[in-house]
Amino acid sequence: MDLLKSFIKKHFCHFTYFYTHLRHRIWIALGLSILVGLLDGFGLAMFIPMLEMVGDGGASAEGLGNLAFLINGLTYLGLELNLITILTTLVFFFTLKGIAKFAESYYKVIVQQYFNSKLRIDNVDKLTHYQYKSFVTSDAGRIQNTLSGETERVAGAYRYYIQTLQSAIMLTVYVFLAFLANPQFALLVAIGGLISNFLFKQLYRRTNSVSKNITRDAHGYQGLLIQKVSFFKYLKATSMNEKFAEKLKKSILSIEANNRKIGFYGSILEASREPLTIIVVVGVILVETQVFNSGLGLIILSLLFFFRSLTYLMHLQTVWNSFLNVSGSLENMKVFQKEMALSKEYYASKKLKGVYESIELKNLKFEYGEKEILKNINLKLEAKKTYAFVGGSGSGKTTLVNLIVALMPTNSGCILIDGQDLKCLDIRSYQSKIGYITQEPVIFNDTIFNNVTFWALPSNENIERFWDALEKAAIADFVKELSLQEKELLGNNGINLSGGQRQRLSIARELFKNIDVLVMDEATSALDVETEIKIQESVEKLKGKMTILIVAHRLSTIKNADQVILLENGEFEGMGTFKSLINISEKFKNSVALQNI
Template sequence: MEVNFKYNFRGYFRFYYSILGNKIYLFLLLNVLVGLLDGIGLALIVPLFSSLFGAGNEGLLNTGKMHYIANLLSGAGIPLTITNTIFVVILVFSIKGLLRFLQMRYSSRIRFLFIRELRVQLLYLLNNLSYTGFLKLNAGKIQNALTTEISGLYYTLTAYLSTLQCVGILITYFTLACITNLQFAIIVLVFGATSNLLYRKLFSKTQKISANVSKESDTFISYLIQSITHYRYLKATNYFKRYFGKLKKVIEEIEQLNFRMGFFSALSEGIKEPVAIVMITLVLGLQFYLFPGSDKNAILVCLLLFYRSLAQLGQLQTSWQFFAQNTGSIRSVTGLIRDVQQSKEPAPKDLSELSEVGEIRLSEVSVAYTGRAILEAINLNIPRHRTVAFVGESGSGKTTLAHVIIGLIAPTTGSVSIGSRPIGAISLDAYRDKIGYIAQDPVVFSDTIFNNVTFFDDPTPENQQRFQKAVQQASLDGFIDSLPEKEHTQVGDNGIYISGGQKQRLSIARELYKNVEVLVLDEATSALDSATENIVQKSLELLHGHCTIIIIAHRLATIKMADTIFLIRNKTVAAQGSFDALKESSEDFRQMIAAQRF
């Protein structure tokens, strides 16, 4: 997909062509053929009427240089009679109608293919976006681009294709007018080009306003997402009224821009007909003043072509005005694509299958954000199927360390090895297929328990059996059996219909169903009461020795069963060992135990 282009007519064509390919040329060809047949039909009608109300067949089809059509018919063995000409006119407009049908049908297909391809490409790019790259992006911009701006892009394509259609027909009309009467056609062209300068100024202003509308829409969506995410807090503290003021201000700015854009659109539409009438008057007056002996039939054909051209020109201006109103969508979406492309994950050097996750080893790993050190010189080994824990003060880098291990963040310096290979030499997709992740705020989808655990797998007998095993291991089976609809129970948006402990066990069951080899629990039990925490703890004990478990915790009671505990202090590993060993050897660890009184 081409996104590095200039924002002009040719640049937009490059963008659309990069998605649609040669289909856009076929669309243009159909437009030219429609215009050509329409022009030929008009050229046939004028001399036909002259013959019907004049002196019979004399001069029929000899208007200007339209004798080429007469020569063509004569060569095909068709006598130049009024009757035959009428049938030719009917045939020409019938073929034109068929081509018009094909052109409009093909236009609809092009728009369908465009939107489908664009959305697929965007999702593909997001799938390949690195986690650090995602953190740099504005959530409002992503959501706005994938919803509102995609629709705006659809409108730009519709308007752009309509503009191309008008351009193609106008070129055809002008060519036919030149064949009929060159002087008249040139006069029309000069006046048409002069009037276009006025519209270009209006279009330029509209495009700038459209770009500002898209920027403000990104901001509005970002604020809106935050208001929905934090609604409970905003409502409980009555801060929503103040936050509402922030949203209202952005809405007013967006609508003020839309009002200005509507003004220029109305101005463009309002001056269209007066300009057209002035042009017709001036063109006819100039033609008969400069060339008084002109062929009136030829002038009449040109005038009909000119009249049809004005209709197409009006449609072109309307289409291009509508296109200009939505060009901000092109800037927004292509800007997002450029940002995502710059932050995509590196391609693995070795795509061989990752059969299992062996020992995980970190050597001299350091991580820094915007020049600020988060971790420094981390050295640790995590043997396969062992349980380890990271403890330390808030902000010590425990979660960042876990993110480095599972490949979400690349170390600034140092190396990470999975088994015998560096993490950069394996497929991260294959590695993450073997990883389960449970955070303090569990991820629960607005769907059934079964779909949450199986992640939307089909309810085959094999998957049903895996589901039952996973919920038993997560101590969730008793709760499910107590529900009237069992595993088909809806849990609501973000699991609003179930408790915190049930959501956490649901998350654990999902990772067990996945049959992970590495399970990361990032403060997974910190928000649970003691009874629920004990249930989750028993679930983890059942997994001990069956997969590699990485626990990040403040509450030390949850990590007593860990094989190795790493104490993170001053951005590095200050001490490591079993719970009892650290209790004996580390003063910092003893202080943590004393502070929690257990």
């Protein structure tokens, strides 16, 4: 049983992958191919009695070997074996074949579309529900490449794979028909096929390994490209653009060198196919006539099937090689999807309506691998109060906030929202009540209205809420002065906005959402003091309306927080009002003194 399992795993792993996506559709597609092959074979067989009639005027079933039932069937139906009957039967089979071929081809297109969209949608879903903790440690280039270029290549892999299977089926059907007509012939085709397959196997192996290299290089290339776009300003300003471009160019050249290698193997395959076919053809004719002394009819029918088989054998080898060209992508996709599935976010069923009372952290611990980041934190944050988290760089402020907004699960201990353990809640319902603003504001490449409302319908109510959010975020005046106002398009990541404007638009988006908790992680630290004060004033107005959590280095910005929480090396050091904390903690007192507050 285990042996069978490992045999299936080894030889049919690709089939299993496609089958899990397509189920019965694969069988229908392959069944249609068998039908096409059989109808074509029956049609071809009609040429023999037709030729016999042209030769001596009398049709017989002899030349058909075991396919004689086709002619016998006609007599059984009471039809006279004349040229008209044979030609009508020929037209009949080929017409049926045409219809079956249409069904086969069109069904192939339908299944391909189904596969393409299922693959893409599956990947989008997997990325959507990918755990943040896994995301931060994964390679962005790989994710980007797998979800774009690699998906295309895997769609291609399916196309080639199904074509390979269909060619294999056609080949089998013709070999089977040939076997019925002339058993020696079938044996010869099998031998010819095996020999050519043996010759091509080496090339297949190399193509497969180069294909894996292409996928690996493409991940690297995408990673570099993402960085080149993200850090464009820095690279440009520091004249590092060209140096970085060299890395990209190197990566491009490496991919192309591998593509050339694949092309080289493909050319050998392409060029050697025809001579090899001719050699086999000549060999078969010689063996048939010289060794087996076969009758002319049998040889002709054998050759007809033979040519058909070889066409499919050649096609099979071509599409198999094309499949191998992209097989690295298929393997990468399998691994990638498995990893994404393993790191899938878990959602409990219980939904949260809002955060009305408190967020409580109990014996909270968190580790990144072996590294202990947060050590036994116990805290109760009351709803509608403002809390500021302070502490040295690397003390764990952002990590703590990430845990509070349920970006990552705790390693031990728990977080209670209004007394309910976060682990028992559908975190999406909780997160929909959270506004999260970081140092890097998120601006989508769209209009201001869509950026703030997250593509809400421009109904009167939404437009009113939109302007209200802009007012609260102190950005309404700026938008009113623009020629297109809320319909103004923002460039890539808001490139045509100032840092402060970007930040205030991000705040407006969070306020439009109707949130209960606003988290600001170093949200204003990149801004000038004047803009920072403006944003601080807008946040000040929100005090008492929602729970506000602020992470800040600049201590002047958190003076008005209800409570300041001090962290050091992942440990809770103390908590109190700004003034009282100065008295409690020597460290905090020193930090305040250092910042001349």
